[in-house]
Amino acid sequence: MITLALSKGRIFDETLPLLRAAGIEVLEDPEKSRKLILPTSNPEVRVVLVRASDVPTYVEHGGADLGVTGKDTLIEHGGQGLYQPLDLNISRCRVSVAVRADFDYASAVRQGSRLKVATKYTSIAREFFASKGVHVDLIKLYGSMELAPLTGLADAIVDLVSTGNTLKANHLVEVERIMDISARLVVNQASLKLKQAVIRPIIDAFAQAIVKNPATS
Ligand code: PRP
Secondary structure, rough: OOOEOOOOOOOHHHHHHHHHOOOOOOOOOOOOOOOOEEEEEEOOEEEOOOOHHHHHHHHHHHOOOEEEEEEEHHHHHHHEEEEEEOOOOOOOOEEEEEOHHHHHHHHHOOOOOOOOEEEEEEEHHHHHHHHHHHEEEEEEEEOOOHHHHHHHOEEEEEEEEEEOOHHHOOEEEEEEEEEOOOEEEEOOOOHHHHHHHHHHHHHHHHHHHHOOOOOOO
């Protein structure tokens, strides 16, 4: 049996065409069922639904043989023990710095002020501000980052931006793009050796089906 770890939402939806290219149909809709293990049309393959940030952990420890996860999540996890054969070019977005529209970020950086930065992406944020020589106090959050500058918890946030609608709706502006993000296929290294006969064809089919330049999200 091969187990593929996916998170609900965009990654799940955008992985379906790749699975189809590998001849695999997921037989249940996660939006209509509360099941966490979904059968597929291939009796040798099943999908498990996990939190996005847990996908690398499942694959690292063999709870899943394969997974699809954002580059952001992989960087925060560290990526240890994971074979990363493919950038799937799906779930594209970016990690950016955003502040309240009335906060003068450029002056704060120029003056060497110490910035309070709220984020779920502490590794990415730490490395980015260190590379700029900006001193920051990082505040770890697990969601709704946009609230932090609005409530005075932080001066800035580091968060995913896709359409920019969430920032706009909360009167925040993007002041720096840190990196572009897309989702990757990750594979447990032992599984790759022991279950080659099933896993290799899936990797190859995914590789063939990658859309090279989808419209920027
Ligand atoms: C992400 C991110 C923003 C939003 C950006 O949240 O944290 O809140 O998407 O998208 P937009 O630019 O298209 O508005 P997501 O919905 O992935 O959930 P999360 O808060 O759990 O990260």
